[in-house]
Amino acid sequence: MEGRTLLALMVFSSLVVLAETIAQKHAIEIYSLHVDCKVTSRFAHTLITSKIVNRANESREATFEVELPKTAFITNFSMSIDGRVYPGIIKEKASAQKEYDTAVSHGQSAGLVKITGRKLEQFHVSVSIAAASKVTFELTYEELLKRQLGKFELLIKVRPKQLVKHFQIDVHIFEPQGIRFLETDSTFMTNELTKALTKVQNETKAHILFKPTIDQQKISPEFDETLLNGDFVVRYDVKRDATAGDIQIVSGYFVHYFAPQEMPVFPKNVIFVIDRSGSMAGRKIEQTRDALLKILQDLHPEDHFSFITFNSKVVEWKSSLLPATAENVASAAGFVQTLSASGGTDINHALLTAVSGLEKAEGLPERSVSMIILLTDGQPTSGESNVEVIQENIKKAVNGKYALFCLGFGFDVSYKFLEKMALSNGGIARRIYENADAALQLQGFYQEVATPILKKIEMQYPENAIEGLTKNDFKLFFEGSEIVVSGKISNELDLLPVEIKAQSHSSDLTLKEEANVKEKEQVFQNQSYIFGNFIERLWAYLTIQQLLEKSISAQEEDQKTLEAQALELSLRYSFVTPLTSMVVTKPADQEQTDLANKPTEADNEKRNSVPVGDAYKLRSASLPVARQRKKMRAQPVVNVHSQLLFQLPKQNEIVCLNTDGKPQPSVHLLSDTEQGLTMTGKLGDRTNHFVQFEINYVNPPAQIHVSTDAIVLHHNNESTRLPWTESATSTIQGLSISVEKERSVTASLSDTVTVKISLIKFPEDFLGLHFLNADRFSDKVSGALGQFYSKARFENNSNVNQRADERLLSGLQQGFRHCLPWHPPEQAQEAPAGQVDDEAVRERLEP
Numbered sequence: 001m002e003g004r005t006l007l008a009l010m011v012f013s014s015l016v017v018l019a020e021t022i023a024q025k026h027a028i029e030i031y032s033l034h035v036d037c038k039v040t041s042r043f044a045h046t047l048i049t050s051k052i053v054n055r056a057n058e059s060r061e062a063t064f065e066v067e068l069p070k071t072a073f074i075t076n077f078s079m080s081i082d083g084r085v086y087p088g089i090i091k092e093k094a095s096a097q098k099e100y101d102t103a104v105s106h107g108q109s110a111g112l113v114k115i116t117g118r119k120l121e122q123f124h125v126s127v128s129i130a131a132a133s134k135v136t137f138e139l140t141y142e143e144l145l146k147r148q149l150g151k152f153e154l155l156i157k158v159r160p161k162q163l164v165k166h167f168q169i170d171v172h173i174f175e176p177q178g179i180r181f182l183e184t185d186s187t188f189m190t191n192e193l194t195k196a197l198t199k200v201q202n203e204t205k206a207h208i209l210f211k212p213t214i215d216q217q218k219i220s221p222e223f224d225e226t227l228l229n230g231d232f233v234v235r236y237d238v239k240r241d242a243t244a245g246d247i248q249i250v251s252g253y254f255v256h257y258f259a260p261q262e263m264p265v266f267p268k269n270v271i272f273v274i275d276r277s278g279s280m281a282g283r284k285i286e287q288t289r290d291a292l293l294k295i296l297q298d299l300h301p302e303d304h305f306s307f308i309t310f311n312s313k314v315v316e317w318k319s320s321l322l323p324a325t326a327e328n329v330a331s332a333a334g335f336v337q338t339l340s341a342s343g344g345t346d347i348n349h350a351l352l353t354a355v356s357g358l359e360k361a362e363g364l365p366e367r368s369v370s371m372i373i374l375l376t377d378g379q380p381t382s383g384e385s386n387v388e389v390i391q392e393n394i395k396k397a398v399n400g401k402y403a404l405f406c407l408g409f410g411f412d413v414s415y416k417f418l419e420k421m422a423l424s425n426g427g428i429a430r431r432i433y434e435n436a437d438a439a440l441q442l443q444g445f446y447q448e449v450a451t452p453i454l455k456k457i458e459m460q461y462p463e464n465a466i467e468g469l470t471k472n473d474f475k476l477f478f479e480g481s482e483i484v485v486s487g488k489i490s491n492e493l494d495l496l497p498v499e500i501k502a503q504s505h506s507s508d509l510t511l512k513e514e515a516n517v518k519e520k521e522q523v524f525q526n527q528s529y530i531f532g533n534f535i536e537r538l539w540a541y542l543t544i545q546q547l548l549e550k551s552i553s554a555q556e557e558d559q560k561t562l563e564a565q566a567l568e569l570s571l572r573y574s575f576v577t578p579l580t581s582m583v584v585t586k587p588a589d590q591e592q593t594d595l596a597n598k599p600t601e602a603d604n605e606k607r608n609s610v611p612v613g614d615a616y617k618l619r620s621a622s623l624p625v626a627r628q629r630k631k632m633r634a635q636p637v638v639n640v641h642s643q644l645l646f647q648l649p650k651q652n653e654i655v656c657l658n659t660d661g662k663p664q665p666s667v668h669l670l671s672d673t674e675q676g677l678t679m680t681g682k683l684g685d686r687t688n689h690f691v692q693f694e695i696n697y698v699n700p701p702a703q704i705h706v707s708t709d710a711i712v713l714h715h716n717n718e719s720t721r722l723p724w725t726e727s728a729t730s731t732i733q734g735l736s737i738s739v740e741k742e743r744s745v746t747a748s749l750s751d752t753v754t755v756k757i758s759l760i761k762f763p764e765d766f767l768g769l770h771f772l773n774a775d776r777f778s779d780k781v782s783g784a785l786g787q788f789y790s791k792a793r794f795e796n797n798s799n800v801n802q803r804a805d806e807r808l809l810s811g812l813q814q815g816f817r818h819c820l821p822w823h824p825p826e827q828a829q830e831a832p833a834g835q836v837d838d839e840a841v842r843e844r845l846e847p
Contacts, residue, residue, distance in 0.1 A: 027056035067157035096581035178239035187230030244513035291442035311343030344382035670786030689766030708765035
């Protein structure tokens with residue numbers, strides 16, 4: 001009986017612990033999540049509403065995290081806490097930054113938006129809410145869906161991270177031209193979840209509803225884990241009857257869509273310019289070879305092609321372009337398979353050689369399209385290295401005759417340099433992400449530009465009747481894409497005429513069309529779920545994008561004018577663009593304001609700063625100590641010169657270690673099997689400062705590589721790069737990685753020690769290390785630092801010549817020794833920072 005009682009008590013105790021664990025896990029509950037997307041004639045307006053309740057008996061942090069398409073502009077954000085609304089306010093970027101800097105001087109801060117992949121960027125905001133309180137987050141964004149390879153794609157990222165009682169995705173589509181086909185796809189769909197998906201469609205409208213129950217969301221009946229983690233995609237295309245395209249009009253604004261079909265493809269004359277410098281070695285050159293072999297198979301017999309490879313030297317595969325016969329393609333495939341990587345990067349000479357190859361080419365088809373496709377992964381390091389000189393050289397050589405497409409492989413490349421060079425020469429730039437599918441990315445890009453069917457396209461409208469016309473002349477049109485022109489009808493017109501002139505493979509074309517203004521406006525009346533001024537907003541969206549794109553390749557004065565016009569429109573139509581920011585205010589007691597900026601692809605650049613100034617000197621043995629904030633004790637580990645400084649847990653002891661002046665290229669800092677955490681550090685080649693840290697987590701299986709250049713996250717064979725140059729936050733299955741611009745990165749995971757790494761820029765970049773919640777280390781923690789968080793014991797050693805106040809730590813690993821301890825004053829709330837020549841250094845060492 002006694003044994004049964006004991007067993008019952010144990011079972012009851014276990015159930016209580018389990019219940020408490022579950023309660024803790026779901027203390028912050030998302031009880032409603034609704035994605036409402038309205039697509040009207042390609043223009044998508046998406047509202048995401050998340051409702052959260054704090055079921056804990058104390059204040060907790062509620063997080064709203066959304067991944068949205070890079071091509072979208074955020075237009076509104078608000079959060080409502082217990083009935084009080086805190087709106088986001090869109091301002092000119094410099095003004096918003098000033099307000100933000102003032103606000104954050106009194107508290108912590110975090111950037112809200114960052115790029116998370118090739119298609120997405122992440123919006124992230126957190127707020128503390130009281131026990132039993134509720135918060136509602138609302139985020140609105142808009143985008144013009146771009147037609148690629150014959151279809152439009154609407155991407156919705158689904159990742160609630162918990163089961164949601166009321167989960168719903170609504171997608172309404174209205175296309176007056178008629179819907180030709182419609183399909184949905186998902187990376188997480190199961191047979192059970194398919195039952196929650198319904199699709200209703202007629203000639204011009206469609207409604208897609210995805211509304212899974214709690215049980216349908218579960219991975220299995222036994223586990224309260226969600227299946228909803230991935231992409232929900234809607235793809236469709238429209239019917240096309242009119243040869244001159246389709247014109248739509250609402251409230252005095254028009255949009256003209258033009259996408260001719262079933263036209264002959266121009267023969268291409270293409271030179272592939274391939275970087276084979278040392279940085280391309282390994283996986284990159286392998287993926288490049290794989291992609292080029294596939295691309296060779298896609299060449300048409302009437303196409304002409306050649307290869308130029310370059311490092312410090314430029315090598316032409318053949319002296320002239322060759323027709324894409326089976327024999328020539330096979331010969332080229334043999335050449336591609338021999339590509340290897342070494343040496344520097346002479347982009348200037350390589351591109352000038354390519355232009356020269358097109359200039360002197362003979363026997364090319366009279367009506368054809370000539371293009372250069374550049375693939376590089378780095379900066380110009382050989383020959384001409386001034387990027388502005390290179391851009392000017394190439395623009396002068398091309399002289400508008402050819403299209404230049406620039407592909408930047410990875411993040412060491414200057415995307416801004418490639419983008420300006422491509423846009424100045426009738427092409428586009430694209431970043432190729434260093435993932436397992438890089439070869440597919442390269443092939444996908446080639447497919448987009450492989451089928452030119454029109455060139456020198458001019459879309460003409462009555463000059464005296466149209467204002468604010470968007471771009472209306474285009475160098476090339478590729479099969480499967482779409483031209484979009486928009487403007488404001490300034491005069492009272494009954495008919496809006498349009499004339500299109502272009503060159504096709506077989507002839508010069510002139511297409512004409514007239515749109516009846518009143519009839520066209522009638523189409524959109526009485527459409528209850530269509531937001532009324534969508535064409536005006538589409539016009540503003542398109543105009544802003546084109547002004548920003550044009551400013552990239554413009555001269556400085558013109559650039560200012562273009563940016564001023566884009567800024568005015570961004571503010572008038574409430575778009576978060578690269579020129580504006582959204583200030584998100586929070587309750588006053590949280591002393592925190594966040595700022596949402598629109599990142600660009602160029603913001604992903606690898607930071608490349610050169611430290612200046614002389615080495616600083618210490619005035620005394622009192623080294624800087626990281627500040628301990630209220631309610632959170634920081635266990636700092638700061639390296640200054642050859643020394644590591646940290647505070648022992650639960651003791652008023654500051655311990656300083658150094659490396660005895662011996663080189664320590666890589667140091668095993670700690671390993672804690674119970675925490676699922678290991679960490680190593682790397683010292684600089686010419687200094688004993690730490691310049692790299694590696695943090696490895698078991699659950700989730702993730703690695704964080706922190707260097708003085710950037711932070712790189714590795715998870716599920718994918719890498720995400722977070723530059724030091726901007727604040728950003730990324731979350732991987734509960735593991736939060738938060739970057740504070742140019743200051744620190746913090747990695748936190750529930751019930752696990754929080755690791756904070758500071759970037760210190762004096763006199764040369766190095767890294768400082770801090771542990772928060774260090775009492776969470778288990779007794780099994782080991783390593784050069786980990787040993788002290790397990791069992792730190794001092795001992796006297798009469799055989800060692802030491803000062804009276806110096807004691808040795810037993811168990812020091814080889815290569816380290818204990819140095820002078822420092823004792824913080826008992827009465828201080830914060831450990832004083834000690835004396836260092838520069839106040840800025842001390843601030844940078846504080847968490």
